[in-house]
Amino acid sequence: MTIDHIAIWTDKLEEMREYYCRYFNGRSNEKYTNPLKGFESYFITFEEGARLELMRRKGIPQGKEGETLGITHLAFKVSSREEVDTLTKTLRTDGYIVAGEPRTTGDGYYESVVLDLEGNRVVLVG
Known part of the structure; x- marks a missing residue:
């Protein structure tokens, strides 16, 4: 499936x-x-x-900000670590909130976290 x-x-x-x-x-x-x-x-x-x-x-009620139970983020795979850095910088420059700076996670992912217009967490994975 x-x-x-x-x-x-x-x-x-x-x-x-x-x-x-x-x-x-x-x-x-x-x-x-x-x-x-x-x-x-x-x-x-x-x-x-x-x-x-x-x-x-x-009539759809607004959700809570920050971490909540349920779906927590969408993750987009990009082509490289450099693209994570570049897209994170572009989104910041364009006024979007960077909720997590580019980094290597404990499980080996290189990622950053940005918020979309509704506050949904979007993870960029390189």
């Missing part, structure tokens, strides 16, 4: 679409809209792996 997609509720649908397409080379489909339910979504497809569904509907 493989994971088909992961979904994120957002109040910033267009901005989140731009974020994942711009920084992670995602390709978006046309927006799906269900006016009866007040629902809108995009699927973002990446070069490999699962797709990301970004969804918006009024």
